[in-house]
Each structure stands twice: as C-alpha cells, then as structure tokens.
Amino acid sequence: MCGYTMDxxxxxxxxxxxxxVDSGDLSPVKGVLDGKRPPDIxxxxxxxPPEKRSFVFGALDREVASETLTLLDEGAMRxxxxxxxxxxxxxxxxxxASDDAxxxxxxxxxxxxxxxxxxxxxxxxxxIQELLxxxxxxxxxxxxxxxxxxxxxxRVADVLTRLRSEAEKIEQLQNIYVIDGQHVLLGFIPIIxxxxxxxxxxxxxxxxxxxxxVTTGTDQEDVAALFSKYDLYSLPVVDAGGRLVGRxxxxxxxxxxxxxxxxxxxxxxxxxxxxxxxxxxxxxxxARLPWLLTGLFGGIASALVMNHFKASxxxxxxxxxxxxxxxxxxxxxxxxxxxxxxxxxxxxxMSLVRTGGxxxxxxxxxxxxxxxxxxxxxxxxxxxxxxxRLGVLLGVCMMTIILWATLMGAVVPLLLRKMDIDPALATxxxxxxxxxxxxILMYLGIATLFLDWIGGG
Amino acid sequence: MCGYTMDxxxxxxxxxxxxxVDSGDLSPVKGVLDGKRPPDIxxxxxxxPPEKRSFVFGALDREVASETLTLLDEGAMRxxxxxxxxxxxxxxxxxxASDDAxxxxxxxxxxxxxxxxxxxxxxxxxxIQELLxxxxxxxxxxxxxxxxxxxxxxRVADVLTRLRSEAEKIEQLQNIYVIDGQHVLLGFIPIIxxxxxxxxxxxxxxxxxxxxxVTTGTDQEDVAALFSKYDLYSLPVVDAGGRLVGRxxxxxxxxxxxxxxxxxxxxxxxxxxxxxxxxxxxxxxxARLPWLLTGLFGGIASALVMNHFKASxxxxxxxxxxxxxxxxxxxxxxxxxxxxxxxxxxxxxMSLVRTGGxxxxxxxxxxxxxxxxxxxxxxxxxxxxxxxRLGVLLGVCMMTIILWATLMGAVVPLLLRKMDIDPALATxxxxxxxxxxxxILMYLGIATLFLDWIGGG
Numbered sequence: 001m002c003g004y005t006m007d008x009x010x011x012x013x014x015x016x017x018x019x020x021v022d023s024g025d026l027s028p029v030k031g032v033l034d035g036k037r038p039p040d041i042x043x044x045x046x047x048x049p050p051e052k053r054s055f056v057f058g059a060l061d062r063e064v065a066s067e068t069l070t071l072l073d074e075g076a077m078r079x080x081x082x083x084x085x086x087x088x089x090x091x092x093x094x095x096x097a098s099d100d101a102x103x104x105x106x107x108x109x110x111x112x113x114x115x116x117x118x119x120x121x122x123x124x125x126x127x128i129q130e131l132l133x134x135x136x137x138x139x140x141x142x143x144x145x146x147x148x149x150x151x152x153x154x155r156v157a158d159v160l161t162r163l164r165s166e167a168e169k170i171e172q173l174q175n176i177y178v179i180d181g182q183h184v185l186l187g188f189i190p191i192i193x194x195x196x197x198x199x200x201x202x203x204x205x206x207x208x209x210x211x212x213x214v215t216t217g218t219d220q221e222d223v224a225a226l227f228s229k230y231d232l233y234s235l236p237v238v239d240a241g242g243r244l245v246g247r248x249x250x251x252x253x254x255x256x257x258x259x260x261x262x263x264x265x266x267x268x269x270x271x272x273x274x275x276x277x278x279x280x281x282x283x284x285x286x287a288r289l290p291w292l293l294t295g296l297f298g299g300i301a302s303a304l305v306m307n308h309f310k311a312s313x314x315x316x317x318x319x320x321x322x323x324x325x326x327x328x329x330x331x332x333x334x335x336x337x338x339x340x341x342x343x344x345x346x347x348x349x350m351s352l353v354r355t356g357g358x359x360x361x362x363x364x365x366x367x368x369x370x371x372x373x374x375x376x377x378x379x380x381x382x383x384x385x386x387x388x389r390l391g392v393l394l395g396v397c398m399m400t401i402i403l404w405a406t407l408m409g410a411v412v413p414l415l416l417r418k419m420d421i422d423p424a425l426a427t428x429x430x431x432x433x434x435x436x437x438x439x440i441l442m443y444l445g446i447a448t449l450f451l452d453w454i455g456g457g
Numbered sequence: 458m459c460g461y462t463m464d465x466x467x468x469x470x471x472x473x474x475x476x477x478v479d480s481g482d483l484s485p486v487k488g489v490l491d492g493k494r495p496p497d498i499x500x501x502x503x504x505x506p507p508e509k510r511s512f513v514f515g516a517l518d519r520e521v522a523s524e525t526l527t528l529l530d531e532g533a534m535r536x537x538x539x540x541x542x543x544x545x546x547x548x549x550x551x552x553x554a555s556d557d558a559x560x561x562x563x564x565x566x567x568x569x570x571x572x573x574x575x576x577x578x579x580x581x582x583x584x585i586q587e588l589l590x591x592x593x594x595x596x597x598x599x600x601x602x603x604x605x606x607x608x609x610x611x612r613v614a615d616v617l618t619r620l621r622s623e624a625e626k627i628e629q630l631q632n633i634y635v636i637d638g639q640h641v642l643l644g645f646i647p648i649i650x651x652x653x654x655x656x657x658x659x660x661x662x663x664x665x666x667x668x669x670x671v672t673t674g675t676d677q678e679d680v681a682a683l684f685s686k687y688d689l690y691s692l693p694v695v696d697a698g699g700r701l702v703g704r705x706x707x708x709x710x711x712x713x714x715x716x717x718x719x720x721x722x723x724x725x726x727x728x729x730x731x732x733x734x735x736x737x738x739x740x741x742x743x744a745r746l747p748w749l750l751t752g753l754f755g756g757i758a759s760a761l762v763m764n765h766f767k768a769s770x771x772x773x774x775x776x777x778x779x780x781x782x783x784x785x786x787x788x789x790x791x792x793x794x795x796x797x798x799x800x801x802x803x804x805x806x807m808s809l810v811r812t813g814g815x816x817x818x819x820x821x822x823x824x825x826x827x828x829x830x831x832x833x834x835x836x837x838x839x840x841x842x843x844x845x846r847l848g849v850l851l852g853v854c855m856m857t858i859i860l861w862a863t864l865m866g867a868v869v870p871l872l873l874r875k876m877d878i879d880p881a882l883a884t885x886x887x888x889x890x891x892x893x894x895x896x897i898l899m900y901l902g903i904a905t906l907f908l909d910w911i912g913g914g
Contacts, residue, residue, distance in 0.1 A: 039686045164653050173649055192630055192648055196621050210492075228715065229496045231708035233690060250707050251688035257711060258685065261718030262800050268722070269796030270789060281821035288793050289826060295789045296830055299782030300837060306778040313777065317770060320777040321763040324784050324893055325756030331788065332727060332752045332886060336745050339726030343719050364738035369746060373753055380757055429789060436785055 010040075014047045021052045026059045038064055042071035050076075054083040066095035069104065078107050086112070090119045098124065099144040099252070102131035130245075139223050140216030142256070143237040143246030149177045152186055152204030156197045163194070174234045174249070178207045183243040185236055187211055213238050216245060220256050221346075227253045228347075264346055267424035268339065270295075291429045298433030302327070302440050309444040312451055318385060319447050322394055326443045329373065329398060330405040330435035337362050337409035338427045345413060345423050359410055366406030374399035389454045397443045404442075405435045467497075471504045478509045483516045495521055499528035507533075511540040523552035526561065535564050543569070547576045555581065556601040556709070559588035587702075596680050597673030599713070600694045600703030606634045609643055609661030613654045620651070631691045631706070635664045640700040642693055644668055670695050673702060677713050678803075684710040685804075721803055724881035725796065727752075748886045755890030759784070759897050766901040769908055775842060776904050779851055783900045786830065786855060787862040787892035794819050794866035795884045802870060802880050816867055823863030831856035846911045854900045861899075862892045 013032055020028040033041055033056075041064065045053050057065060057080055069077065069092055081089060081104070089108075093101045093116070105113055105128055117125050127145040134140025148166070150159050159176060175188040187207030197206045213236045214223055226235065227250055237246045270291030271284075306313065306323070313320050341358065378395030382388045409431055413423035447454065470489055477485040490498055490513075498521065502510050514522060514537055526534065526549055538546060538561070546565075550558045550573070562570055562585055574582050584602040591597025605623070607616050616633060632645040644664030654663045670693045671680055683692065684707055694703045727748030763770065763780070770777050798815065835852030839845045866888055870880035904911065 228711050254685050257714050265796050265800050269792045271793045284822045285825040295785050299785045302781035303778035321760035324759035327781055328752050328756045335726045336728045339722050343722050347715055365741045368742040
C-alpha cells in the first residue's frame with residue numbers, strides 16, 4: 001500500500017498499455033485495466049500521451065469511464081471531451097453526480113453546452129443549470145444536489161423502506177436531512193441512528209436540531225475550516241431562506257485543502273496555482289514573468305541606489321562586498337516570518353488577540369536573531385578586514401535590517417488579509433524586492449554618514 | 458457561518474470569560490460556555506492567558522473537558538496537564554478514544570505515565586500501551602484501536618442487535634470490519650448496507666472483499682495520499698500478518714494534510730513546523746537561526762568572491778551595482794521552480810514519466826524567461842550606461858543564471874526525495890544561498906574575462 005511500490009506497479013502498467021496501444025489491439029489493454037479502480041485508471045491515462053489517452057479511454061466501460069473522467073486534471077478533461085462525440089458525453093454525464101456533471105459542463109465550449117444540456121434528463125438538467133450559477137470557489141460551487149430528505153412527520157420505518165429502495169445510489173450516504181413543507185432545513189439524522197431508533201418514531205423526534213450549515217455563497221476556505229474544526233463528514237448547504245439546496249462531503253474538502261495549500265505555496269514563490277497542472281511552457285512563463293520582472297526592476301532600483309552612493313563605494317570598495325549579505329539576510333528573515341503568518345491565517349484564521357500576540361512574538365524573535373547575527377557578522381568582518389569600525393557598521397546594519405524585515409514579513413500578510421486580498425499573494429517577491437532596496441539604501445546611507453570614521457574619504 | 462462573524466463572536470465570548478474569571482466567579486463562565494461545542498471552547502481557552510485557562514477548564518463538564526483537551530495545541534495541553542491532579546487526568550483519559558488518549562499520555566512526564574496507566578481500565582491500558590509503540594507519523598500513530606469487528610459467519614440480524622447495544626459509542630461509525638478466527642481482515646460492510654441486507658444473510662455474503670488497507674508502519678503522508686486519491690472516509694490498519702489492529706478516519710487525515718502543507722511551507726522558508734504553535738521567542742529563534750547562519754555564511758562567501766575580483770571592481774565599479782540584480786533573480790527563479798516541484802511531489806507523488814516531463818518543461822520555461830529577462834536587462838543597462846557592451850554582458854549573465862537557478866530549483870527537491878529526505882527541506886535557503894555565490898562568481902568571472910572589452914583595465 002505504500003507509495004513507492006504503487007509507483008513501480010504503475011510504471012509497469014503504463015508500459016503495458018502503451019505497447020498495446022502501439023500494436024493497435026485494445027484487448028490486452030482491457031485485461032490490464034479490468035478490475036482497476038477509477039483513480040488508478042486516471043493515473044495511467046494521465047501518464048499517456050494525449051492521442052493514446054483517448055484511444056484507451058474509449059475502451060473503458062461506461063460506468064468506469066464516467067467516474068474516471070471526473071478524476072482527470074482540467075487539461076486532460078478538455079482534451080478528452082474534444083475527442084468524444086456528443087452522445088457519448090451525454091451518456092457519461094448522465095452517470096455522474098450533479099457536482100461532477102456541472103464541472104464537466106463548465107469545461108465544454110459554450111455552443112456545445114446548450115446542445116448537450118438539451119439531451120439529458122429534465123431533473124439532471126435543472127440540477128446542473130442551478131449549480132452552474134454558483135462561483136467555483138463557494139459552497140454552491142462545491143455542493144452536490146443529491147441529498148436525501150424526509151419531512152419531520154415521516155416514520156422511521158418509512159425512511160428505512162425508502163433507503164432500501166434507493167440503496168444502490170447511496171453507498172456513501174452519511175446523514176438524512178429533515179425539512180419542513182417549504183424545504184427549510186430542520187435537522188439531520190445520522191444513518192446509524194435509524195438502525196437504533198424505534199421504527200414507529202417520527203423523523204423529527206430522533207433528529208439532531210443543533211446542526212452546522214453554510215449558505216451557497218460561503219467561501220470554500222471557510223467551508224474547509226468548518227470541516228477541519230468540527231471534524232465533519234458532510235455539511236448541508238442552504239439558501240438565504242434556510243432552504244436545503246445541497247450538501248458538501250469531506251472528500252471534496254480534502255481537494256480544497258490541498259488546492260489552497262498549493263495556492264499559498266505557489267503565490268509565496270511568485271508563480272500561480274494555474275500553472276500547477278499546466279503543460280505549455282509558454283503559459284507557465286507568462287504566469288511567472290510578471291513576478292520576475294518585478295524582481296528585475298527591483299534589482300535595477302538597487303543598482304540605482306548603489307549608483308547614488310558611487311562616491312562612497314569608490315572610496316571604500318569593501319562596502320560593496322557586503323551588499324549580498326545584507327540583501328540575502330533581509331530576504332531570508334522576511335520569508336521566515338511571512339511563511340509563519342500566512343500559514344497561521346490559512347489554518348487557524350486569526351483572532352485579534354492572537355494576532356497581537358504573534359506580532360509581539362515576532363518582534364522578540366527578531367531582536368534575538370538580529371543580535372546574534374549582527375554580533376557574528378561584527379566579529380567576522382572585524383577579523384577579516386582587521387578593522388573593528390567596518391565590523392561595527394555591518395553588525396548594526398544587520399540588526400536593523402533583520403528587525404525591519406521580520407516586521408514587514410509579519411505585517412504585510414496581515415494587512416493584505418484586512419484588505420480581503422489573499423495574504424500569500426505577493427508576500428514572497430514583494431518582501432524580498434522591497435527589502436533588497438531598503439536594505440541597501442539603509443546600509444550605504446549609514447556607511448556614507450560614517451564614511452570618515454570607517455576610513456574612507 | 459462565515460469566518461469573520463465567528464471571529465467577532467469569539468472575541469466577545471473571550472472578553473466575557475476573561476472578565477468573569479477576573480471577578481473570580483465562575484457561574485457566568487458556565488453560562489457562556491454552556492451548549493458550546495468543544496472546538497469552540499478550545500478556541501476560547503487558547504485565547505486566554507495560561508493561568509486563566511486552567512481555571513476555566515476546571516469549570517467544564519467531564520465529557521466536554523475530555524473532548525476539549527484533545528483539541529488544544531501541544532503547548533496548551535502540557536500546561537493544562539501540569540495543573541490538573543492525577544485522578545482528574547485519569548478520568549479525562551477514560552472518556553477518550555484510544556488515539557486521543559495515547560496522544561495525551563505521550564505529553565505526560567515519564568514518571569507520571571506509569572502511575573496514570575496503572576489507574577485506568579485494563580482494556581484501555583492495553584490499547585494505549587500498544588499505540589505508544591508506534592512512531593507518531595505512521596499509520597500506527599494515527600489509528601484508533603476502537604473498531605467494530607464481526608466474524609464472517611455472523612448473521613446480519615445479530616450484527617444489527619450488537620449495533621443497537623453499542624449505539625452510544627458509535628455515532629461516527631462508517632464500516633464494520635469482517636475478520637476470521639485469527640483476526641485477519643477479510644472485508645468490510647458499510648453501515649448502510651446492513652439496512653438493505655436480508656437479516657438472515659451472513660456478514661461474509663454481503664461484505665466488500667476488495668478493500669484498501671495500510672500496515673502500522675505506513676508513513677502518514679502515504680496514508681493521506683490514499684484518502685485523497687480514493688475518496689476514503691476510513692481505512693483499516695493491519696499488522697504484518699494482515700490482522701486488523703485499528704482504523705484511521707478522514708478527520709484525522711485532514712489534520713495530517715494541513716500539517717504536511719505547513720511543514721512544506723515552513724521548511725521552504727527555512728523555519729520549522731515545530732515553531733508553528735510555539736510561544737517562546739527563544740525556542741523560535743533557535744529553530745530559525747541555523748538557516749539564517751547558513752545564509753550569513755553564504756553572504757560572507759559572496760563577499761569573499763567579490764573580494765577575489767577586487768581588481769575588476771576597482772577598474773569598473775559599475776559591475777558592483779548589478780550584483781543585487783543577479784542574486785535577486787537567481788533566488789526568485791530558483792524558488793519558483795522548487796515550489797512547483799515540492800508541491801507536486803507532496804500532492805501527486807511523482808512517476809518517472811511525469812518527472813522527466815516536468816524537468817523538460819522547466820528547461821523550456823527557463824529558456825523563455827531567461828531570454829525575455831536577459832533582453833530587458835540588456836536594453837535597460839545599454840540605455841542607462843550608454844554602452845551596449847555592459848548591457849550584453851549583463852544580458853548573457855542573466856540568461857545563464859536563470860537557466861542554472863531554474864534547474865537547481867527543480868532538480869534539488871527531486872534528488873532529496875530520491876535520498877528519502879523531505880524535498881522541502883533546505884530547498885529555499887539552500888538554493889538561494891548557493892545561487893547567490895555561484896551567480897556572483899559567474900557574473901564577475903565573465904566580466905573579468907571581458908574586462909578590456911567592457912572598458913575597464
């Protein structure tokens with residue numbers, strides 16, 4: 001079950017499938033894929049070159065094909081959908097849960113969407129139409145419409161009878177939701193409680209009234225935080241009037257948590273999560289270049305600052321040698337404190353009390369670190385240059401830049417969040433670039449003020 | 458239900474609780490906390506200063522206190538445990554699931570562990586003893602021992618009877634596991650299937666035989682990958698002989714996924730995830746200083762490199778101005794590609810096929826970006842300095858450093874993973890520091906070779 005063995009097995013299967021496709025004979029492919037789970041089949045498909053992928057996909061059973069399709073990345077889905085004829089797409093969508101179906105329809109070209117929606121069942125058509133209205137990163141965009149509901153007066157025995165008749169569709173069912181005549185959510189019943197309850201009791205007598213719910217517009221990050229905090233397996237989604245419109249399950253939330261972490265890491269690194277599954281180098285370049293150009297212009301600004309202090313540098317060239325130390329340390333320190341704050345905001349939200357505490361902690365940490373690193377630099381430079389004055393200058397500058405960079409690293413993400421901007425955005429490149437410029441400015445500025453003292457001029 | 462309202466509510470409750478504690482009267486505290494869920498109570502406790510925390514904790518009902526305790530961070534748990542007397546700890550542990558109980562026992566001082574284990578029930582003692590054997594970051598360290606098992610010959614009707622008698626403990630139960638006489642796992646039955654099945658049928662007739670499982674030693678990251686890939690809600694854990702020893706549920710996996718993402722981000726930033734919930738500035742400094750000292754010595758090495766090229770810098774001082782551009786861009790580019798690779802390794806694992814594809818993609822991306830950024834720098838420097846030769850030198854150096862830094866950023870995490878070291882470790886600081894030194898060496902080296910041409914000497 002461990003990751004590495006699975007990797008090796010997968011390589012072997014991929015090679016088997018590839019050579020079967022090359023020979024043009026699909027029967028050995030069916031042999032390899034038969035009995036495999038859709039997630040494993042999706043893995044194999046993703047490892048194949050696109051032309052072979054649609055060939056192998058065509059050899060799958062409808063049920064398996066339908067589930068496998070929902071597990072591919074967007075690029076691969078798009079490619080496969082373009083290669084399939086419409087009646088096949090209609091059939092595959094018909095087998096999906098409404099949330100998966102809506103995700104697929106979202107990827108189709110607009111002219112195809114109407115033709116395909118026109119060919120599916122009325123009920124599914126309405127489900128998908130409604131789901132398409134909600135932005136992707138909200139509870140509405142995450143939820144599935146398929147929910148099992150009962151009225152409060154329903155007898156437990158009747159609920160059980162209905163469960164038996166719908167058993168095939170509901171292997172993953174966690175809770176049954178209890179609603180009133182206006183579809184307003186009143187409570188829920190965990191499946192296990194149905195087994196224990198008196199068959200003659202009513203749904204409303206055994207339901208839990210104290211339930212958590214979100215509205216369709218709730219941001220997916222807030223939804224994920226609720227699942228994580230309250231250890232939920234599923235969560236009902238209601239509209240503004242409290243009417244039940246869908247439910248979100250924990251497996252979708254795991255994807256959200258992984259996505260959000262990827263978004264944080266890639267934003268902090270100055271790329272974007274769009275490029276994560278992207279194959280085209282041109283599009284990846286486009287995602288990264290804006291950040292790099294910012295960095296480049298920051299570097300040019302640093303050069304201008306140094307040019308401004310040309311006279312000091314000509315008189316004491318050694319000053320230039322330590323510019324990389326100043327810039328590197330400002331960058332390192334700023335990234336350390338911003339990473340901690342960005343991650344705390346993502347995982348825990350952050351109350352005013354805790355925010356204040358964290359800032360004070362960062363200040364103390366930077367005082368300690370600034371003192372230690374400043375002292376180390378002072379000693380090294382004094383010994384190397386045989387002159388304590390340059391050592392003192394560098395030690396003091398190092399302390400100051402560390403204090404400044406730590407605070408910037410902690411404060412900028414908090415400010416961005418206050419402005420409702422993703423804290424991870426621009427934190428990395430922004431802090432690194434501005435610290436470079438300010439660090440050099442401060443270092444050479446102080447050095448120039450004390451130029452006579454450190455032996456220049 | 459949205460994050461911000463909850464924050465405000467929480468602030469209010471915290472203030473209410475604080476002032477009640479200050480007045481020394483606990484009855485209003487009980488009023489505020491009554492009916493609150495343990496995760497919300499834990500939030501409030503964490504926001505209180507430690508001395509007030511144990512005072513409020515003492516006012517909670519046993520059941521609520523027991524669950525709340527498991528939801529605190531390690532620091533707060535340790536503090537509370539130190540303030541509780543042993544019979545209270547024994548009572549609280551007695552109410553916990555075995556995995557939570559083992560986590561608490563893990564935090565107790567060694568001399569207290571034996572006294573406390575000696576006072577709990579025999580069955581729970583054995584459960585905890587066994588769980589304590591497994592490393593924290595393995596399936597054994599994650600699992601709970603409480604599993605509902607039946608033999609294959611058991612009639613469904615008898616399983617239902619047993620469920621009814623144990624109903625209180627098992628609200629969150631997903632599956633019932635079917636074992637043979639040696640406790641070897643044969644299959645599982647989702648609860649819902651019990652409702653549908655003929656009461657006279659046998660467990661083995663309705664169980665799913667094709668199940669996923671992990672062994673106690675499986676790394677928690679691999680366990681999380683299985684949950685994510687196969688959309689699992691729970692997963693059985695077996696020993697080397699295939700005997701069922703416990704089960705892992707998806708709520709624990711959400712914690713693992715968040716932990717691992719935090720670990721990646723903090724490692725890449727050169728801190729450590731230990732400091733994430735840490736309050737002591739000294740301990741936080743200790744976690745960050747090794748990385749910063751590495752960076753400092755890297756900076757000193759950069760200074761030595763520049764000192765080596767003193768003659769060239771004296772002859773063309775302008776060369777020094779562009780050192781920050783070279784170092785900043787090498788750092789930015791390296792972090793971009795390493796962040797993508799680290800995240801891909803974390804989320805998807807990485808097959809040989811995909812690894813090769815990614816490296817080629819990174820190479821193409823760096824060629825495009827290097828060309829664009831090199832050209833921009835060439836033009837700017839040529840205009841600014843009024844001399845195309847320095848522009849050409851810097852453009853070419855920029856291209857080379859971008860190519861180099863991208864490849865290092867992509868290759869180092871892959872190499873670390875091959876050596877079974879966490880790819881996120883040292884990627885950030887390591888790449889930034891080594892790129893600084895190599896970038897300056899290359900830049901000044903090439904400049905010195907062409908010194909006559911660019912107008913020095």
